[in-house]
Amino acid sequence: MAEDDKYPQSTGRRRFVKGVVGSASLAGIGTGAATALNSATAPSGSGGGITEYMAMENTAGPAPRGMPQVPIEIDSEGYLKGVWPEVKEKTQQGRTIKVAETNMGGVTYSSEWFQYCGVQTYPGVAPEADQDNFLRYVGNSKFEWQNETVEKGQKVHIDDFKDYESWGNGIGSSGVGKPALATWRSQDVPPANTMVVQVIRSTNVEKMAKQDEWINASTEKGFIGNLNKCTHFCCVPSFKGLAGSAGSGAEDMIYCQCHQSVYDPFNVIKKSFVALPRPESE
Template sequence: MAGDDKYPESTGRRRFVKGVVGSATLASVGTAGAASLTTTTASAGAGGGITQFMGMENTAGPAPRAMPQIPIEIDDEGYVKGFFPEASTRTEQGREITVAEADIGGMTYSANWFQYCGVQTYKGIKPDADMDNYFRYKEGAKYEWQANDVNAGDKVHIDDFSDYQSWGNGIGKSGLGKPAMVTWRSQDVPPSQTMTVQLIRSTNVEQMSGESEWLKASTKEGFIANLNKCTHFCCVPMFKGLSNAAKFGAADEIYCPCHQSVYDPFSIVRKSFVALPRPEGE
């Protein structure tokens, strides 16, 4: 079983065996098993079933799956935002439901991508929620540049990242990308429903954009973003924001300090999970 252990020995934590934690087990449910699961959860609300998504690859630690990517848009004035599909209605099982989904780069991108850690109940994920989609700087930023150079609540502008090709803060290699911690679709919501996003501008992303139709469509000007909740226990990881990441080989990765899960922001993978229907009335 040693090959399944995912905590580094140096952490001294309980060793993790794949399949023990319920979230990992759920993530591994295949198409055949999903049908029976869906029949027990689809009696109320919209959506549900197997959902394919694109996300930052989980490369170490107990997290059961990738963190979902958010496609990038940049408006005519240079402000950066995350794309969210327009709401539409369709009929499922004899009733009309509201959904938010769009075809992007050959993928069906939808609100279902963000169904974990309770995010599926957030106002910002409601298909018809009235949000403007702009990224805004998060209060209490741990990045020194963000704390000093911009104000919490301001919309993110491309010019704020003009030094992305050389930026560094002493954690890992310099010049791999400039990060920020931002919020998305979180105006006028309680703090418990704030959607935190890791935003990075990098030359690596510029090079990646030619690798697939998805990356070409979902990245812009070297920007890439993901919903920043670890898929293990919903902690908030960081790219080049935690000095102890180097102890676990994650100085140049997105690192979660709670249980040492690691994600590669420059490795975007296609994964699937069993999405639950949105609670009725939410």
């Protein structure tokens, strides 16, 4: 083992750190420069390459970019679903591949938004995965209200957020928004491959939807969602779920306690990054 490699190869630790740092570095380069790297970063699997997406803006900390937004819709019975784009075929780098992609609110919404931090290997991110798209509560969340009033696996319902205009938990200001953590496109999927979405219902989102075409199309009744993977080291951030967030001025923001990255859930902006390709289907 080389002197500078303090982690044995069998642990995979050094390779993981290099991979994450490499991804973060790619995220910081301009689109023009990243295009030159495209051939080296999108080989065997489907998808990958330069991807524009809508993100919860990263406002502080080492995260290289915002977390991707997950569009939300509510069915006729009041249950929340993450919108999945239309599955279609397209030619990419001389190959015909299947992608999930659709125009929504003037934005090209694609499954490639979620191809980072290893999520590109999750079964649920495959365009044709057999999933119903309902959001289902995780167990043992950071939010007491969720742990006390709903059960793991229960579908998220609009009635669970009736008090969103006044809800508070002693972290930051009350009435800013009521959060929950849920799984998405992960039924009968191993826990390690579960896609976790953070949902927030807020009057701020309702106001945003009146002023922005994309927000109007991608949110409903004040609900907004994001894939809950920090773009720095793939940790799990939280909106009003961590008391220590006040130390970084993030008590009313999405805060990652691992390295103090901060995201603004009420400022969604267009970003780009080098999405990693999905593995070849077996």
